Amino acid sequence: MNRIRVLSDVVANQIAAGEVVERPASVLKELVENAIDADARRLRVEIRGGGKSLVRVTDDGHGMSRDDALLCLERHATSKIHASADIGAIRTLGFRGEALPSIAAVSRFRLLTRESNAPAGVELDAQGGKLLAVREAGCATGTMVEVRNLFYNLPARRRFLRSDATELGHLHHVFLLHAIARPGLGWALTQDERVVHDLPPAGEGVHEGPEMLLARVKALYGSPLASQLVPVELDRGAVRLRGLTGKPGLSRSNRSELHCFVNRRPVDSRAIYYGLIEGYHNALMRGRYPVCFLFLEIDPELVDVNIHPAKREVRFREDARIQGMVIEAVRRALGRGAGARPQPLAMGLGAEPAIGAFAPPLRPSPPAPAPVFQPLLPSVVSPPSLDPPSPSGLPFPSVPALAHDVAILGVVANLYVVAVDAEGLLLVDQHAAHERVLYEQVMGRLDRGPAPSQHLLLPQTVELPPRDAVELRAQMPLLERMGFGIAEFGDRSFLVDALPPFLGVEAVPQLLRSLVDDLAGPGAKVNRARFAEETVAKTVCRHAVKANDALRAEELARLIRDLRACAHPLTCPHGRPTMLRLTLAELERRFGRRPG
Numbered sequence: 001m002n003r004i005r006v007l008s009d010v011v012a013n014q015i016a017a018g019e020v021v022e023r024p025a026s027v028l029k030e031l032v033e034n035a036i037d038a039d040a041r042r043l044r045v046e047i048r049g050g051g052k053s054l055v056r057v058t059d060d061g062h063g064m065s066r067d068d069a070l071l072c073l074e075r076h077a078t079s080k081i082h083a084s085a086d087i088g089a090i091r092t093l094g095f096r097g098e099a100l101p102s103i104a105a106v107s108r109f110r111l112l113t114r115e116s117n118a119p120a121g122v123e124l125d126a127q128g129g130k131l132l133a134v135r136e137a138g139c140a141t142g143t144m145v146e147v148r149n150l151f152y153n154l155p156a157r158r159r160f161l162r163s164d165a166t167e168l169g170h171l172h173h174v175f176l177l178h179a180i181a182r183p184g185l186g187w188a189l190t191q192d193e194r195v196v197h198d199l200p201p202a203g204e205g206v207h208e209g210p211e212m213l214l215a216r217v218k219a220l221y222g223s224p225l226a227s228q229l230v231p232v233e234l235d236r237g238a239v240r241l242r243g244l245t246g247k248p249g250l251s252r253s254n255r256s257e258l259h260c261f262v263n264r265r266p267v268d269s270r271a272i273y274y275g276l277i278e279g280y281h282n283a284l285m286r287g288r289y290p291v292c293f294l295f296l297e298i299d300p301e302l303v304d305v306n307i308h309p310a311k312r313e314v315r316f317r318e319d320a321r322i323q324g325m326v327i328e329a330v331r332r333a334l335g336r337g338a339g340a341r342p343q344p345l346a347m348g349l350g351a352e353p354a355i356g357a358f359a360p361p362l363r364p365s366p367p368a369p370a371p372v373f374q375p376l377l378p379s380v381v382s383p384p385s386l387d388p389p390s391p392s393g394l395p396f397p398s399v400p401a402l403a404h405d406v407a408i409l410g411v412v413a414n415l416y417v418v419a420v421d422a423e424g425l426l427l428v429d430q431h432a433a434h435e436r437v438l439y440e441q442v443m444g445r446l447d448r449g450p451a452p453s454q455h456l457l458l459p460q461t462v463e464l465p466p467r468d469a470v471e472l473r474a475q476m477p478l479l480e481r482m483g484f485g486i487a488e489f490g491d492r493s494f495l496v497d498a499l500p501p502f503l504g505v506e507a508v509p510q511l512l513r514s515l516v517d518d519l520a521g522p523g524a525k526v527n528r529a530r531f532a533e534e535t536v537a538k539t540v541c542r543h544a545v546k547a548n549d550a551l552r553a554e555e556l557a558r559l560i561r562d563l564r565a566c567a568h569p570l571t572c573p574h575g576r577p578t579m580l581r582l583t584l585a586e587l588e589r590r591f592g593r594r595p596g
Contacts, residue, residue: 019101023161024051024150025170030099031145032178035059037092038143050164052150058141063115066122067322068180070134073126075101075214090305092264103147105129106154110146128153135401165470172466176220177266180259180293183216196491213244217293222463224509228395234329236505238299239328244289248283248334250510253517255289262303272318273325274294284335338500408556415547417556424583430551430559432572434544437562439573442536453483453498460508463493468516475519537573
């Protein structure tokens with residue numbers, strides 16, 4: 001009995017659809033790429049029900065004849081390549097001939113198309129990969145592809161789709177990527193019968209300049225973000241780099257705003273990403289990523305896009321050359337934009353600390369040259385005794401709780417407070433200690449009820465990318481409990497009129513992007529549960545006294561007193577020790593007065 005059988009075309013197409021069609025956004029990507037390859041000048045996208053009910057793309061490209069319309073539903077039928085040699089020099093977005101038959105295999109599919117010199121168009125209806133009808137139809141030059149009820153015949157796949165809001169975020173992201181890649185084309189997006197975007201062509205020509213790109217970015221992302229971008233331009237023979245990249249103060253905690261295009265194709269490329277990060281070098285904090293819109297024009301023979309059916313990943317023949325160009329281009333761009341004052345990197349970087357709304361910060365004296373060790377007159381601190389748990393893994397054998405009066409002897413390097421009590425010698429990190437004090441004061445205030453809000457003198461409107469807007473909208477109740485005053489002001493716009501008093505922030509848009517990154521990153525559920533703690537910990541780190549902040553004796557005494565009153569005085573909010581103890585017994589052992 002034979003065990004091996006040839007799969008039917010319907011089953012084979014459904015399997016192929018699993019590689020090409022992951023979600024509604026995958027459908028939109030393939031249809032938009034086909035429209036661009038057809039030399040369309042205007043594209044209209046319509047979606048309903050998060051793309052599950054409908055994805056429709058209409059273009060004014062060259063259209064198809066009746067025979068071509070029928071062939072386009074056959075697997076590996078394409079007009080983009082003809083011989084194996086063409087695979088090594090792909091100049092179009094699509095070329096595999098898999099997308100339309102794969103999409104038609106898992107949806108109710110309709111195609112309407114006409115060539116410019118044809119008296120009438122042709123209309124095709126297909127369902128689950130089976131062609132149901134072919135007929136003449138009146139229509140304008142170009143093509144309309146309509147995909148309804150995606151995965152209707154694969155209920156298991158349909159159940160894996162996310163909420164409408166999540167799928168909309170991915171659909172909007174695909175739309176934005178291609179609208180940015182082609183600012184010379186007109187784009188329109190209608191969502192559930194409501195116009196979301198209507199973008200006229202920004203100009204003509206294949207190599208649009210930075211002004212045209214900047215105008216498109218401004219239309220999609222808003223003026224505040226566009227004003228923080230600087231142009232990138234570098235030519236090296238067959239390779240050309242251009243685009244826009246953010247000033248050092250504009251950053252994200254993930255790669256979501258690294259927009260890279262190779263020959264106008266949105267791509268992921270380790271070579272480009274590495275060049276970007278290295279180009280910024282010490283202009284960004286470790287773990288932060290720039291915002292950029294970077295275009296690489298390269299001879300198609302020097303890049304391989306035939307790696308995966310989604311065509312998102314590319315490989316270069318000379319990775320090192322591409323990396324070097326990106327590094328040089330970014331450093332040049334940042335050098336030109338160095339005169340502008342960068343915005344704060346993240347939350348809690350305002351000009352005037354606002355932490356004092358909960359507890360007045362220690363005010364350091366003006367720093368002055370001082371010896372490494374500064375002796376002080378003894379200041380005795382007598383708080384009530386505490387009995388916190390003893391941590392492990394610290395540099396000294398143990399860090400027991402303070403049990404007796406403390407005499408402050410001096411400060412080492414304007415950072416480490418040297419003190420003594422009945423049990424031995426203490427070293428206190430003044431920055432870590434102040435972090436713990438401020439952290440517990442703020443968290444204690446939040447634990448006693450809803451956080452208070454500090455109203456802004458001038459409310460600010462912030463426009464976010466689609467996926468960020470979806471995430472922020474879902475977390476607004478949590479943010480309100482934290483003291484944020486945020487209201488929806490459109491599809492992707494939010495009005496911010498209040499912030500928690502412990503945040504001193506100048507750049508509200510950057511703050512919201514940082515919040516979204518924290519809430520939507522890996523381990524999102526844990527991030528959300530600990531969001532208040534993480535936010536406060538980051539903020540107090542910015543406002544705590546630093547190394548080289550010279551404190552007076554009474555301020556040091558108050559710091560030790562406040563630290564001993566904390567519930568967990570032995571570590572800062574980040575887990576570093578606030579104090580180390582060298583007991584009398586340990587001193588005797590180290591000086592040879594007691595056997596080891």
